[in-house]
Amino acid sequence: MIRFDDVSKTYDGQRRAALKNVDLEIEKGEFVFLVGQSGSGKSTFLRLVLREYRPTRGRIFVAGREVNRLHNWKIPGLRRQIGTVFQDFRLLPGKTVHENVAFALQVIGRSRKDIRQLVPETLELVGLEGKGDRLPEELSGGEQQRVAIARAFVNRPRILIADEPTGNLDPATSVGIMKLLDRINRTGATVVMATHDSSIVDQMRKRVVQLADGVVVRDQVKGVYGYQ
Amino acid sequence: MRHIFSETWSGLRRHVTMVVAVVVTTFVSLTLFGAGLLVYQQADLLKGRWYDRVEISVFLCTQATAGDNCTPGADITDAEREQVRQTLESNSEVAAVEFETKEQAYAEFQEAFDGSPVQDSLTVDQMQESFRVKLVDPAQFEGVVSAVAGLPGVQAVQDMREYLQPLIGVLQALQIAAMATGGLLLLAAALQIGNTIRMAAVARRREIGIMRLVGAGNLYIMAPFLLESLIAGLLGIALACGAIVAMILFLTANPQVSLQAGAWIGWPEGIFAMVGVAIVGIVLSIVPTIIATRRYLRV
Numbered sequence: 001m002i003r004f005d006d007v008s009k010t011y012d013g014q015r016r017a018a019l020k021n022v023d024l025e026i027e028k029g030e031f032v033f034l035v036g037q038s039g040s041g042k043s044t045f046l047r048l049v050l051r052e053y054r055p056t057r058g059r060i061f062v063a064g065r066e067v068n069r070l071h072n073w074k075i076p077g078l079r080r081q082i083g084t085v086f087q088d089f090r091l092l093p094g095k096t097v098h099e100n101v102a103f104a105l106q107v108i109g110r111s112r113k114d115i116r117q118l119v120p121e122t123l124e125l126v127g128l129e130g131k132g133d134r135l136p137e138e139l140s141g142g143e144q145q146r147v148a149i150a151r152a153f154v155n156r157p158r159i160l161i162a163d164e165p166t167g168n169l170d171p172a173t174s175v176g177i178m179k180l181l182d183r184i185n186r187t188g189a190t191v192v193m194a195t196h197d198s199s200i201v202d203q204m205r206k207r208v209v210q211l212a213d214g215v216v217v218r219d220q221v222k223g224v225y226g227y228q
Numbered sequence: 229m230r231h232i233f234s235e236t237w238s239g240l241r242r243h244v245t246m247v248v249a250v251v252v253t254t255f256v257s258l259t260l261f262g263a264g265l266l267v268y269q270q271a272d273l274l275k276g277r278w279y280d281r282v283e284i285s286v287f288l289c290t291q292a293t294a295g296d297n298c299t300p301g302a303d304i305t306d307a308e309r310e311q312v313r314q315t316l317e318s319n320s321e322v323a324a325v326e327f328e329t330k331e332q333a334y335a336e337f338q339e340a341f342d343g344s345p346v347q348d349s350l351t352v353d354q355m356q357e358s359f360r361v362k363l364v365d366p367a368q369f370e371g372v373v374s375a376v377a378g379l380p381g382v383q384a385v386q387d388m389r390e391y392l393q394p395l396i397g398v399l400q401a402l403q404i405a406a407m408a409t410g411g412l413l414l415l416a417a418a419l420q421i422g423n424t425i426r427m428a429a430v431a432r433r434r435e436i437g438i439m440r441l442v443g444a445g446n447l448y449i450m451a452p453f454l455l456e457s458l459i460a461g462l463l464g465i466a467l468a469c470g471a472i473v474a475m476i477l478f479l480t481a482n483p484q485v486s487l488q489a490g491a492w493i494g495w496p497e498g499i500f501a502m503v504g505v506a507i508v509g510i511v512l513s514i515v516p517t518i519i520a521t522r523r524y525l526r527v
Contacts, residue, residue, distance in 0.1 A: 079443035
């Protein structure tokens with residue numbers, strides 16, 4: 001589903017490479033933790049998958065497309081295959097929960113009929129049934145993150161990318177979010193999650209890819225966080 | 229689609245003062261630009277009409293005129309008149325020669341000053357006969373002028389362009405002034421539209437970020453901004469066209485203005501100016517919008 005072939009990325013105006021010679025393959029339906037200290041290249045990895053940047057060297061395949069060769073006008077098509085969740089939720093404050101989730105479908109031109117069906121279905125999946133009329137500010141952090149996950153998944157993308165999704169949440173809430181991501185993974189979606197949360201990685205026992213200074217230093221099936 | 233229109237509407241409402249400013253600037257700059265187009269066409273019209281009609285007038289002596297080649301107190305003799313005609317007709321620079329009698333000159337005078345107290349101040353006898361000379365090349369007038377200027381019975385030789393030049397000069401100055409002011413204001417309008425749209429984009433950067441993330445197309449993201457500036461631009465264009473219509477109405481309906489000069493612009497020139505204003509106005513509203521939002525659409 002995601003393949004990096006000898007990928008390096010150096011940002012403009014910087015001498016140090018953010019990623020160096022990364023070779024990695026993530027299969028369809030896998031759940032992968034991306035761990036490593038700040039600045040180790042986790043975010044760069046995710047941004048390359050989203051084609052927010054092009055790699056300096058190497059080839060990247062996502063959902064069957066070679067993304068570094070993708071024309072600009074085809075990038076929206078790629079991003080419709082990928083759902084994205086962030087640490088800071090990024091909800092629209094003036095819109096209700098339902099509107100926030102529906103927004104993701106409206107702006108890619110889905111019909112009102114689809115929206116009427118998919119939005120309540122997805123809100124139920126993330127455990128927010130009955131809260132569609134609330135505003136984000138009326139919700140707890142965990143609930144807000146559920147809204148963000150609903151928005152990322154409402155179009156049923158094949159890949160879900162989560163950048164520190166539990167970074168702003170307390171441990172108990174984080175466990176709920178992880179259960180939700182696991183449920184989404186079980187529907188067949190590939191999940192890639194960058195995290196600093198060692199207890200979560202240790203509990204979940206999924207594949208762990210560790211980056212250090214832009215290099216993959218560990219790739220372990222059913223791994224643990226493994227460093228402090 | 230519904231989403232685009234509702235976003236456009238909320239954008240227009242949110243920045244209503246800026247939108248009004250944009251409409252006013254667009255209106256004034258386009259009006260000046262349109263006025264420049266009208267003046268330009270007016271100058272062309274005058275040039276064409278007068279250059280076409282006559283280039284050189286050779287005025288002949290009468291009893292009342294004084295001049296080096298005139299016999300004081302006597303009209304030009306028939307022989308002298310015939311010599312002037314032959315000199316003119318044999319000159320290779322001359323395309324056509326027309327003789328204007330005192331009666332014709334008087335009739336023209338009466339027509340030009342119709343209704344004015346000056347009208348009755350002269351009699352037929354006081355008018356001058358003249359040869360109206362058309363040149364092959366209007367720019368080559370010196371040879372013809374010097375050939376007849378010294379002949380007996382010629383009171384004066386006038387290059388009509390001398391009289392037209394100041395008028396055309398004024399029109400050209402007006403034209404340049406209107407175009408330059410219009411151009412500067414167009415630039416200001418373009419910058420203002422760019423800034424307004426940039427503000428609107430900044431106000432909606434969260435939405436734009438999410439739209440990009442979930443894979444909305446660039447045109448879709450840009451559409452509310454394009455519509456917003458296009459609506460402001462169209463309002464400005466409509467107002468400017470209204471101003472041009474008012475100018476044309478003033479010119480065609482006001483008898484004093486239209487009578488005295490003869491060759492004045494009318495509806496065809498007005499429509500030309502309006503089409504020019506519309507094209508410039510649309511470009512003016514779209515191009516700055518594309519430039520201002522490009523930064524937010526970079527993938």
